[in-house]
Amino acid sequence: MTDPNAIENNPFKELGEIPKKKYTDGYTVDSTYITVRDGVKIAATICLPKGLSPDSKIPTVITQTRYWRAMELRIPFRWILDSMVSNAPNPEVVTSRGYALIYTDVRGTGASFGSRITPFSEEEVKDGYDIVDWIIAQPWSDGNVVSKGISYTGTTAELFARNNHQAIKAVIPGHGFWDPYTDVAFPGGCFDNAFIQLWSFLGKNLDLNNPKVFRQVMPEAWLFVKGVKPVRTDKDLQMLNKALEQHSSNQYVYDNTIEEDFRDDQLPDGSSFDDFSIFARKDEIERSNIPILAWCSWLDSGYCDAIIHRFMNLSNPQIAILGDWNHGAALPANQFFPNRTSVTPTPKDKVNAWINFFEKCIYSDGIQGKMIYYYTLVEEKWKKSEDWPPIGHSYQKWYFSENFTLTREKPENDVGDDKYNINFRATTGRNNRWWALLGFPITYENRIKVDEKLLCYTSQPFEEDTEITGQIVLCLHLTSTHEDGAIFAYFEDVDENGNITYITDGQFRLIHRKILSNDPPYKILIPYHSYKKEDSAPLIPGEITEVKFGLHVTSVLIKKGHRIKIAIAGADKDTFLRYPSEGKPIITISRNKKNPSYIDIPIIEKENK
Amino acid sequence: MEELLPSLKGILKEAIDIKTNALKLAISMTIKNNIDGVIAEPEEIIIMLKMYGGLREDIPMEIDIDNDGQTITLKFKNEEDFKKVEKIMETIWDNAVDLLIQVLEGDLSRIKDIPNIDD
Numbered sequence: 001m002t003d004p005n006a007i008e009n010n011p012f013k014e015l016g017e018i019p020k021k022k023y024t025d026g027y028t029v030d031s032t033y034i035t036v037r038d039g040v041k042i043a044a045t046i047c048l049p050k051g052l053s054p055d056s057k058i059p060t061v062i063t064q065t066r067y068w069r070a071m072e073l074r075i076p077f078r079w080i081l082d083s084m085v086s087n088a089p090n091p092e093v094v095t096s097r098g099y100a101l102i103y104t105d106v107r108g109t110g111a112s113f114g115s116r117i118t119p120f121s122e123e124e125v126k127d128g129y130d131i132v133d134w135i136i137a138q139p140w141s142d143g144n145v146v147s148k149g150i151s152y153t154g155t156t157a158e159l160f161a162r163n164n165h166q167a168i169k170a171v172i173p174g175h176g177f178w179d180p181y182t183d184v185a186f187p188g189g190c191f192d193n194a195f196i197q198l199w200s201f202l203g204k205n206l207d208l209n210n211p212k213v214f215r216q217v218m219p220e221a222w223l224f225v226k227g228v229k230p231v232r233t234d235k236d237l238q239m240l241n242k243a244l245e246q247h248s249s250n251q252y253v254y255d256n257t258i259e260e261d262f263r264d265d266q267l268p269d270g271s272s273f274d275d276f277s278i279f280a281r282k283d284e285i286e287r288s289n290i291p292i293l294a295w296c297s298w299l300d301s302g303y304c305d306a307i308i309h310r311f312m313n314l315s316n317p318q319i320a321i322l323g324d325w326n327h328g329a330a331l332p333a334n335q336f337f338p339n340r341t342s343v344t345p346t347p348k349d350k351v352n353a354w355i356n357f358f359e360k361c362i363y364s365d366g367i368q369g370k371m372i373y374y375y376t377l378v379e380e381k382w383k384k385s386e387d388w389p390p391i392g393h394s395y396q397k398w399y400f401s402e403n404f405t406l407t408r409e410k411p412e413n414d415v416g417d418d419k420y421n422i423n424f425r426a427t428t429g430r431n432n433r434w435w436a437l438l439g440f441p442i443t444y445e446n447r448i449k450v451d452e453k454l455l456c457y458t459s460q461p462f463e464e465d466t467e468i469t470g471q472i473v474l475c476l477h478l479t480s481t482h483e484d485g486a487i488f489a490y491f492e493d494v495d496e497n498g499n500i501t502y503i504t505d506g507q508f509r510l511i512h513r514k515i516l517s518n519d520p521p522y523k524i525l526i527p528y529h530s531y532k533k534e535d536s537a538p539l540i541p542g543e544i545t546e547v548k549f550g551l552h553v554t555s556v557l558i559k560k561g562h563r564i565k566i567a568i569a570g571a572d573k574d575t576f577l578r579y580p581s582e583g584k585p586i587i588t589i590s591r592n593k594k595n596p597s598y599i600d601i602p603i604i605e606k607e608n609k
Numbered sequence: 610m611e612e613l614l615p616s617l618k619g620i621l622k623e624a625i626d627i628k629t630n631a632l633k634l635a636i637s638m639t640i641k642n643n644i645d646g647v648i649a650e651p652e653e654i655i656i657m658l659k660m661y662g663g664l665r666e667d668i669p670m671e672i673d674i675d676n677d678g679q680t681i682t683l684k685f686k687n688e689e690d691f692k693k694v695e696k697i698m699e700t701i702w703d704n705a706v707d708l709l710i711q712v713l714e715g716d717l718s719r720i721k722d723i724p725n726i727d728d
Contacts, residue, residue, distance in 0.1 A: 075649050075657050076702065079640045080624045081613075212726070219720050220712045223660065226653075235646050 009382040011321045011373035012345040016356040022098035023049035027091055031070070031231040033239070034104070036130035038123070041243070043111035043231050044131070045070045047091040047101040048140060057142035059169075059362055060100040060135050063089065063149045064128060064156040066119065068110045068206060069103035070229035077224060089148060093351045099358075100140060104131060106156065108250050109207050110228045111240050115249045117269040118256075120155060120276035128156070129163040136167050146358045148172035150328045151437070155278070161290040161316070162281040170361035172293045172354050175327050178306035178313075179522070181263045181273040181531060184437065185253065187302045188549055189261070189509035189531050190486050191577040195301075195434050200254035202438075207247040209240070261511075263531040278306075279313065279522045286315050291366050293357045295321035298377065298504070298554050299333040299442050301433050305471070308553050311372050311388050313522045319357070320372040322555070326442045333442040335502050336378050336493075376467060377503070378493075379557035389470050389525065392605040398459060398564070399598040400591040406459040406564065406599070416592040420455040422485070422570030422585045424578060433505075433552075434575045444502030447492060447567075451500065454567040455589065458494060461561045469555040470602030471526050474506060474566070475548040477595035482585040483538035485510045486576070488569040491551055491599070496561050506551030507572070509579055511536045513547045526550025544595055566599055614710055621702035629698070634691040636698055637682045648679055656726050661705035662697035665724055670694070 007013060028048050033041040052058065063069075073081055094101045106124050107114030116124065128147075136143045145167045147157035154176030160168050177183040185192055198217070205213045206228070214222040230240040256267050264272055274280050292314065296307040304322065311320040324334040325343045329350065332340040345353070360366055373384045385391065398406040402416065428450070431443040444450075474489050486509045493501045512529045514537060520528040527548045529535070539545060558564055570587065571578055591597050626639040640648060651672040658664040671684040685691040708719055 074660070075653050076621055076625060076661075076705065077617075079642055079644060079648070080617075080620050215720070219717055220709065223709055223712055223720075232645070 006375070006380055006382050009373060009384045011319065011382065011384075012349055012353045014373075015319075015353040016360075019097055019352065019355055019359060021096045023051055023096050025050040027095035027101075029091075031229070032233070033231055034131055034134045036107075036127045040107050040114040040127070041112065041239075042107060042127055042131060043069060043105045043243075045103045045229070047095050049095040049098060049100075052140060054139070056140065058098050058100055058140055059142055059144035059146065059358070060102055061089070061094050061358070062102045062104070062128075062131065062135065062145060062147045062160075063153045064104045064106050064131075064147075065149070065153045066106050066109040066203065066206070067152065068228045069105045071225045072227050072229045073224060074226045078226070089351050089354070090347065093348060094355070097352075097355045099355070100135075100138075102131075102135065105228070108247055109203075111230050111234075111243055113243045113246050115246050117251045118267055118271060118276055119152070119253065120159060121269075121271075124156075125159045125162060128160050129165050132160075132163070132165045132167050143167055144169050144362045146170045146172075146362065148174070148354055149176075150174040151176065158278055158285070158292065158294075159281065161288045161292065162284040164284060164288045168288070168290055170291045170293070170358055170366070172295070172357065174295050174329075175297070175300055175303050176278070176294070176306065177303055178278045178309040179274075180277055183302035183306045185257060185273060186261075186263075186531065187434075188486075188507040189512040189529070190507045190579065191257070191261075192434050192575065193258075193577045194430070194575045195437050196257065197254045198438060200252035204250070204252055207244075207250050209244050262533040262536065264533060274521070278310065282313060282522070289316055291317040291319075291357075291361050293319045293321070293354065295323070295329075297323050297325045297327070297329070297333060298375075298552075299324065299335075299433050299436070300327045301437050302552060303327070304553050308388055308471075309522055309524065311370060312525075317367045318370045319367060320370075322372070322374040324375050324377060326439075327436045328439060330439065331441045333436070334377060335442075335444055338443065338445075374469070374555050376469065377554070377556040378559060379467065383555075389602060390604060393470060394603055394605060395473075395600045396603045397598045397600050399596050400457050400589065402591075404455075404457050406457045406566065411592050411596050413592050414594070417588050417590045418455060419586055419588050420568065420570070422587065423453045424571045424573060424584075426450070426453045426488070426569040426571050427574045428490075428505075428572050430574055432572075432575060447490075447500035447502055448498070451490075451492075451565075451567045454490070454569045456565055456567045458565040459563045461496075461563050462558050464560050466558045467555070467604040467606075468503075468558060468601055469604050471550040471553045472504070472506070472602065473526055473548060473550050473600040475546065475600065476568075476597045477544055477546055477590040478587050478597070479542055479544050479590075480510070480539050480585050480587045481541050482580050482583055483511075483541065484580040485539065485570060485585050485587065486579040487547065487549075488572050488576075489551060490567040490569070491554075492565040492567060493556070493558060494563040494565050495559075500565065503556050504552045504554040506549060507576065508547065508549040510539055510545075510547060513537075513545060515548060524550075544590060564601075614706065614713075617706045617709075618703055621706070625702070627698055629695050631688075631691070634685040634688060635682055636691070636694060637680055639678070639680045641679075644676075644679055646676070647674075648676055649674060649681060654681060654683070657701075658694065658697060659726055660723055661708060662694075662701045663704065663722070664694070664697060668694065
């Protein structure tokens with residue numbers, strides 16, 4: 001959790017006071033099918049404030065999910081909570097502020113008809129347009145629609161902007177990607193095997209309405225939930241069963257990518273990862289000029305980089321927020337305060353902040369320009385900036401040196417290197433930033449023990465407090481005994497007592513090491529690797545090569561007396577695919593005058609703050 | 610969900626009226642809330658008894674579901690079976706909520722005790 005006393009620049013305070021409740025009698029729930037342009041029926045659940053008079057007109061918040069818009073509970077819970085809509089956002093909070101709330105199952109999922117080959121397909125995005133048409137034709141609609149969501153629903157919310165529908169007034173993508181290849185599926189070109197496999201497995205069983213598989217992986221859901229909720233009029237479940245039949249031809253990301261390696265590999269429908277990215281839809285999103293409030297956490301997968309890239313690349317009026325919680329902000333994730341038990345702001349405070357943003361965009365003059373709010377770990381302060389990187393940003397090199405040290409001085413020796421036998425048992429466990437995409441807690445524990453398996457370099461104690469904000473770049477000159485391999489690099493803080501705390505990390509598959517001088521598809525602050533097949537090349541065993549890549553963005557204060565540490569691994573066995581798939585590579589990292597290895601750290605100069 | 614948990618036991622006890630008739634070897638549950646449509650399928654009753662009540666065996670029983678009257682009646686063939694389920698029904702709502710809380714807190718030990726359930 002962020003420090004609840006961190007008031008200055010706190011975005012949840014700056015978005016205004018909690019709006020007064022307009023409706024206090026609860027809400028009604030109904031459900032129906034909305035038929036979209038190609039005849040596919042989309043299941044929708046509609047919550048309206050109780051006591052809404054027939055001539056009242058209200059705006060609508062819409063969330064489109066692939067994880068069931070509403071759940072059919074098991075008895076006896078169904079008998080008392082039948083009106084509960086289980087997906088966020090909380091309908092009580094939203095409807096009490098005078099909004100209708102609509103959840104839909106995207107095509108091919110839940111109780112909706114249709115099938116899907118990829119997530120976020122063009123057809124799925126276009127459905128949003130048709131659904132908004134349906135909403136504004138309802139007697140209670142005032143013609144204004146806004147969208148919000150977290151994770152999958154965050155991306156569907158953002159893609160509403162791509163539709164350029166005049167009724168859409170604002171979107172709030174929470175914890176969503178910008179570039180699905182690097183943010184989630186292949187960070188640094190390494191396949192995120194654990195998440196993609198489990199996510200695809202869960203998706204498939206959700207789409208087939210098969211909750212019994214959740215006994216092992218999501219027991220709390222299994223205990224409580226019978227399946228997807230059919231629409232109200234589908235008493236005999238005929239419609240639901242027909243919809244489920246159509247879902248049987250769905251395809252899943254894991255099956256379509258486990259054999260793939262490159263950004264430009266084709267998926268079965270001829271598309272590639274880029275086709276369902278946000279950046280590929282940049283022009284349409286900018287044309288809409290819809291205000292965006294995006295939020296995420298430093299510790300969340302590669303989605304932390306997504307929020308920076310969105311901020312740097314989209315011209316839309318924009319608020320960006322980066323905090324220190326897990327994926328979706330249900331749990332605290334600040335590794336420097338492992339005993340914190342709850343997240344600030346509370347879910348209710350967040351929803352109220354989001355509604356304040358919507359109110360500004362619907363009823364006032366919206367927001368102007370761009371502002372990013374970011375929380376600096378250890379310093380425990382919110383900061384804000386109109387630019388990224390923030391003013392005062394500069395880089396500071398720390399070189400790998402003798403005796404596993406990091407020094408500011410460039411090596412002068414003609415020789416100097418360290419050998420490392422890749423330990424394929426090295427792991428960050430199952431509570432890391434990648435597994436967290438499934439809602440799990442984030443804990444990088446026992447770093448002292450973990451680092452024993454890794455090749456580590458540590459600095460002398462810092463002489464003054466130093467803020468690091470941005471993306472650290474790691475540059476290695478190395479040789480390997482094999483043609484393929486990967487580097488996993490962990491950036492850590494070491495306190496006066498030798499306690500080690502994880503700050504951030506980066507991963508990189510070595511065949512992608514070519515740095516391109518042409519323009520990347522979007523603005524970045526780290527070396528540009530295309531991850532395309534044509535730019536890939538195997539290592540030549542024994543030949544020295546430069547490998548330079550960015551770690552995931554962070555903001556942290558290294559305190560006076562603390563040291564920084566970079567720990568190098570060649571595998572993260574419980575998360576990523578093994579590179580190479582067989583063999584026992586040995587890498588040699590050079591740290592000499594001709595071939596120095598170093599980390600380039602983004603510092604915020606004190607005098608420029 | 611978490612904020613609802615503390616009050617769930619009370620809500621369940623308030624909303625569901627359980628009556629037992631030892632002479633007729635019958636247990637009935639009447640749901641006081643207005644339920645739209647089918648209140649339950651017979652197999653859901655068995656799942657409920659196994660999942661939340663700790664029932665381990667297949668007990669022969671007749672399950673009558675009166676959707677209009679919102680009453681479910683379980684009729685047993687012998688006193689032993691009746692008493693077994695009567696005992697379960699005394700604490701089933703407390704057990705159900707306790708189990709949910711336990712699992713949400715990360716303790717999965719009791720999940721292992723639940724027999725295979727065919728959804």
